[in-house]
Amino acid sequence: MAAETDENSSTLSPEAAFAVLGNETRFTILQTLWELYEPDDPANVVKFSDLYDSEDTVTFSDLYDRVGYGDSGNFNYHLEKLVGHFVRRTEDGYELTQAGLEIAQAVIAGTVRECPSIDTATIDEGCPRCGAPIVSDYENHHLAVSCSRCSGIWQDSTGENGVLFTLPFPPTGLSGRTAEEAFHATLAYNLNRIRSFIDGVCPNCSSAVEESLDVCTTHEPGDEGGCPRCNRQHAIEVSEICRQCKTVARGPLTIAILAAPVVTAFYYDHGVEHRFASWETFRRAQTVDEEILETDPLRVRLTVTVEGDTLRLTLDETLNVVDIVRGTSNSAQ
Incomplete structure (x- = not known):
């Protein structure tokens, strides 16, 4: 496989990236290359290192036929807009770059073919505060878990108690999982991301992150609800922010400290x-x-x-x- 040229090592500003991707034909090209991407190909484990010969490359004519565009000249124009950052051109044809692959994966994670969902369900785990059954509910790409009896850990913005956690979880994660399996997968997904934040690396874009503490110095949580000042049972929260891609995580310091060796x-x-x-x-x-x-x-x-x-x-x-x-x-x- 040919080594990368300068065109394949370019960088784009966020504005330029949005402009390049804001075209239906270009996005269809990325989708087509993603559909041809084979995760079992060993070349994709260490992509573009030339340690393995990739089998994912597609010739111009094959890609043109698969996309189904009617004008080869105009199709080439759109393809060239992607080459260098989202698409890699080699002697054998075209394939996704890492950035192109991640764009496709982000879309796949947020959209699904069958729109899986789970109904409100009781989870076979006891509330860590009172031992009562806990209940999970999935809405707006978030899994919300609450206690069926006590005031939980947070008081939400509507003033209701009982919340244990509300965490993001892509809808694709629901496929093939029961409510209980989705509950444990949500925690594994988010806590692994939090551990990356704690190590100073954004789990989305790998940039450095800013870490700060939010301390409620007049903390007075009650038995029937959170502190009237901060609406939570815990006094100290950790905030993790990536200024590059605006990914954020926030939660009790008592959770973050449990990642310490x-x-x-x-x-x-x-x-x-x-x-x-x-x-x-x-x-x-x-x-x-x-x-x-x-x-x-x-x-x-x-x-x-x-x-x-x-x-x-x-x-x-x-x-x-x-x-x-x-x-x-x-x-x-």
Whole structure:
């Protein structure tokens, strides 16, 4: 396979990318190349490295016939607009670049052929606060899970309690899954993305991310609802933002801290296999104690307890762990 030329290494601004893709014929070309893309081809594992010979390339005439465009000259004009960023031209023909593949995958993730859905269902897991059955509902590409009895963890914008979490989940993820399987898949999907954010890498575009804390310094959650100031049970939330593609994640610090290796090791020392991307992480996060030690500079302490033993982690405003103390639950503070 021919090596890439300069035309295949160009970059586009967001405005230029939208302009290139804002044409039905060009998008049909990407869709056609995606339909011919073979994920089993080993060349696609390390795409464009020339370690393997790709079998995904399509000749101009074959691509022209498959798209069904009536004017070969005008078709070539649209194809050339894609070459360099979304489509790669080789000696053997044309294939998707990584950017072209990701555009197609994003469309496939958000649109489905059969519009799968799930009805409101009771999940065979107990609420981490009161143990009552939890209920899931899917709407607007989000899975919402709430407690059937208690006030949950959040109070939503309408003032209703009971919310445990509402997380995005592409509709394609519902295909072939029961309500309970979709529940666990939603957590795995989102917690894996959150772990990437915690590592400083946007899970969508790989850019660096900004991390900050939202601390409710007058936190007073009630038994029948969230704090009147922040509408939540937890006092400290982490905000993760990618300024490049505007992907965002936000959630309790008590969840984020469970991705720390020292916490995983602490659980392991007590015979507990801690998998971060799971319902167990969400459940365990509700048992982590949080305490604001100082506000200027900010210092917060999170305490993880297992079988009477404690792991106390002190964090600064940048979420760096500045102190670690292991002891028993009745040890001196």
